[in-house]
Amino acid sequence: MHDPLTTETVDLLRDLIRASCVNDGSPASGQEHRAVAVIERYLHGSGLVGEVVEPLPGRTSLVVRLKGHDPAAPSLLLMGHLDVVPVHGEWSHDPFAADLVDGVVWGRGALDMLHLTASYAAVIKKLATDGTRLAGDVVFAAVADEEAGGRLGARWLVENRPELIAADGVLTESGGVPLAVDGAVRGVTVTVGEKGLASRRVVTTGHPRHASTPYGSSNAVVTAADAVLRIVAHPNPAVVDDLWPQYVAALDLPDDVRAALVEPARLEEALPAMGGLAGLAHAVTHTTIAPDIIAGGDKINVIPSYAEVQLDVRTLPGVTGDDVDRLLRAAIAPLGDRARVDRLPSADDQPASRSALDTRLFRALSEAVTVAYPQAAAVPVVAPGGSDGRFFRALGVPTYGFGLLSDRWHHEDFRRLIHSTDERIDVESVDLTVHALERIVRRVTG
Known part of the structure; x- marks a missing residue:
């Protein structure tokens, strides 16, 4: 049995999968307003009031800020995307039914990256409702269009509403894959940059x-x-x-x-x-x-x-x-x-990006890795693909991809399931992730 925070996160994850915000790259796809409505219902009664932006009809993003009591304290942005890639091939379970079978949630977006988006929402809700008074701000952004370059999501926010998502550090996808030697986890990946x-x-x-x-x-x-x-x-x-x-x-x-x-x-x-x-x-x-x-x-x-x-x-x-x-x-x-x-006339060049390792946020990530896997260290990696993190690294904001997967995972499995058939995430990984994120937020903004 898992605690209420994990249970809430899993339930929210399943609802986000069912929202089926499939982004095929066309302006009218995605329709992330469905997932935004799911999160707004989840946050209702918490005292958190978010702002919704909508660059195009249905292409909505939600930004929520939990204010700290010290304007000079470090702030942290938790940024997750709501859209998912189209479904291809034969699946063992309906990709949008969000079946929970033997401790595993199946569905498009479960791994990329709705389990993280759900975890961010669960953490900020808990912080808002359990009497916590953090020094720094915590910002949660659930954004559209990451799977097509972020022009209607994170990039649009950076270019048009930067005050909404302003923070001293950013957590987003992806990371947290355990690396085992002789059966013992010796390292856990933390994405510090991307090509x-x-x-x-x-x-x-x-x-x-x-x-x-x-x-x-x-x-x-x-x-x-x-x-x-x-x-x-x-x-x-x-x-x-x-x-x-x-x-x-x-x-x-x-x-x-x-x-x-x-x-x-x-x-x-x-x-x-x-x-x-x-x-x-x-x-x-x-x-x-x-x-x-x-x-x-x-x-x-x-x-x-x-x-x-x-x-x-x-x-x-x-x-x-x-x-x-x-x-x-x-x-x-x-x-x-x-x-x-x-x-290509429709695609501008985007340079590779990388964040420093000597930051308060990276140290907090390293500590969270050791709590979950005492024999392991954070292993910084550069991702071969792109994410919304690049828009913040371009501004000089330390940005990392982080989560915590259970020891049943291997990096090969993680890479194989991203954008593929039978995408899924185990509840144990959700549990590790949401509690690590809560610990990190308290440590960084504390």
Whole structure:
């Protein structure tokens, strides 16, 4: 049996899953007003009064501030998103029924990141109702549109209503994955930064003619395919920063594999030994380029004169958009004037971001890790994907992704379930997370 705080958090999580705020990237999707209504009902009677913002109809975010008694004391923002990605594939349970089976909550968004959003709401409600008088402010933001870049959520708030979410530190997704060696948890991940984004497209041209005689033709689609193969094969050396060796040291791997993983020249040969974590290891040590969308031609019997390949490019710290352009142009240079690199007009470059480790907030996270896992230390990591945290790191606000998963979790499982089928979270992880967050808030704003 769990205490009332955990039970409330699990119930709220299930209601948020059922709100089914699916964001497919279109302006009318998401409809986070449903989840905002769920949280407002949950907070009713607590004395907390939030402000709702709505950049577009239905795309709402809720911000609640619990005022402290000392304006000079540190303040903390707990920021969780409400939207979830679309559902694909066959699920063992209805992805929006929020089934609770054998101590596990199933559903889209359970892991990313509705269990954290529910925990934030539960913590601020408890602090508001149990007679606690904190020195600093605690802010809870339940935001829209994270899964499509935050333009209608956290980014909109930063650019248009910064006073609502102003704080000295931020907690958001994701982290808290235990790393076990010989069956004992020795480390727990804390996300301290994330890679940047520099989306590009390669545009190729050809000469149209009847497709019944393709030999010798200049086909833009064929050139696009050639460009993709050249980009994928282009040299892209590994980069080992100061955080990666700390993560490797906490993994249950043979010593020779550990040694290879922290040497840039040998890192790629060691990736197969990491099994399901090989993709993560590659991503956080390389600027990655993924050709994800290709289009060309408009009639099946005409050789296409135009094609384009859209590239998802994730950059390491210090890698600029100009660096990406140079790399791509070098890769496709043999194609001459049949191929060029363009920046996607709808996507601006976003640099990699990282927060310092010598902060009051990071120390509080480290303490919370040790309380839950006495033999473990906080292991700072950089996330391969993006989150709303980047908007606050850009302002110089220390921002971390944190939660606490139970020891049934492995990092491979966590990565496998994000945005995938059968997404779920166990109640024990919710219990660890909500109590760790309460402890952290009291420690930081205390």
